[in-house]
Amino acid sequence: MASSAKKVLVPVANGTEPLEAVVMIYVLRRSGAEVTVASVEKQLQVDACHGVKFVADSLLSDCSDAVFDLIMLPGGLPGGETLKNCGVLENMVKKQDAEGRLNGAICCAPALALGSWGLLKGRKATCYPVFMEQLASCATAVESRVVIDGKIVTSRGPGTTLEFSVSLVEQLYGKEKANEAVERSLLRPNPGEDYTFIELNQTKWTFDGSTPQVILPIADGSEETEAVGLIDILRRAKAKVVVAAVGNSLEVVGSWKVKLVADVLLADAEILTYDLIVLPGGLVGAQTFASCGKLVNMLKKQAESNKPYGAICAPSALVLEPHGLLKGKKATTNPSFCEKLSDKSHIEYRVVVDGNLVTSRGPGTTMEFALAIIEKFFGREKGLEIAKATLL
The missing domain is CATH 3.40.50.880 (Class I glutamine amidotransferase (GATase) domain)
Structure with a gap:
């Protein structure tokens, strides 16, 4: 598995949505990917939304020259704004796109980061509902839980993160591996419907x-x-x-x-x-x-x-x-x-x-x-x- 492991980058910042970040990391690592959690702050510890604190694997500046098969951006505020304003990350994501490798973004990140960087022009994308108007100014905005357009995959928010991550597993490893991720994680069979117990x-x-x-x-x-x-x-x-x-x-x-x-x-x-x-x-x-x-x-x-x-x-x-x-x-x-x-x-x-x-x-x-x-x-x-x- 080590030789075939895909390399994935998850950038995080103070104010990142922790549920989105952690679900991404969980699904991709469980599917065999080598995931690097990189802080765009000056320190490894990140104070995410809702008082959740976690420690990144490295600083983004220390892995800016690495090549990744996928860069996936979590949402959350002010984390999404921090990702948007990070020049190092912008350059990495633009290079990723130019060289035909995968980028993913969820919640506010499609509109704030990918959209503002000009990567969604002429592409279909989705995001958290309150950012849809902003997204529509730079992309063809679609109200779907996950949208795949070429090498860019976007999604809406915390409750769609598991579906989003499984879609990225399929892009990296194929349908069989994605089906394994669905079964292991107990993905909800009726996403979007009212919860029950x-x-x-x-x-x-x-x-x-x-x-x-x-x-x-x-x-x-x-x-x-x-x-x-x-x-x-x-x-x-x-x-x-x-x-x-x-x-x-x-x-x-x-x-x-x-x-x-x-x-x-x-x-x-x-x-x-x-x-x-x-x-x-x-x-x-x-x-x-x-x-x-x-x-x-x-x-x-x-x-x-x-x-x-x-x-x-x-x-x-x-x-x-x-x-x-x-x-x-x-x-x-x-x-x-x-x-x-x-x-x-x-x-x-x-x-x-x-x-x-x-x-x-x-x-x-x-x-x-x-x-x-x-x-x-x-x-x-x-x-x-x-x-x-x-x-x-």
Whole structure:
């Protein structure tokens, strides 16, 4: 695979949309590409939108002479403006286009960057709805979730990123590899339709204060797409999300080598109470969660207090099940771990809410999972509002 690996560049800046960037990285790396995350700032750490912090692999200036098979631009503000105003990046993308190699852009980036650089003249493209008028001044604007015109691929926003990334996998590796990416990621079968989830033993979720207090633990080997997706979507709804590192360092290396920076260490966060404890997936991360006495005790106290808790992907089977936290409950998990659940009656559902428990399947179900949580705390109207804003 190393000899055939395609080289991909993902430039990031302060104010980049983290869900878009991380999903791109996840899909391309999982498909075998060699992805370089390059900061256009003067330092490697990037303060992305919604308070998400991550560390790039290199500075853009250090890889400006490299040749890439694909350069893909995430959106977000002011990140998109920073990408647009970066002369080094502009030159790289223009050279990429002139030499017939792939460029991709999503959200505001098609209009702000590709359009302003003159690369969309005479081409069809799409972008986030509020930038469509600007896009129409420099391209044939199309209201599609993903648009491919020659060697330029564009897309609309966070909720279309998975489809966008799979399209780029197909451009680089072919249809078979793209189909594998769809299956592995659990891509939503009905993009653009209202999200749904199954609910049993309906219980009203409440919270003290003006907004829910949520703790999201992360560890080395946590699935960064799920972690960032939850943080991003829940913070859009104004939930207070505390990202707590399980270990001795705030910097955590995810399962696909994205370096995330937590807000606090779990050891410093466990003394407080939370309206929700929610675990992201990732095999190694889940194993760390399962062996962390502090976290397991927090989860048990949460369940005993009839307060909400949940997990997506592996932790349902590897953390909640072995510690008795699924007893008498219906749950789902990643297909790879379904056999570890004692009750498999609901494993085919993408999101399952059973009383104060919420579980989900994997990266491609993350946004639906987060929206189900928002709906339980804030109501259906708020969930649909966030779904519309993110173009799920």
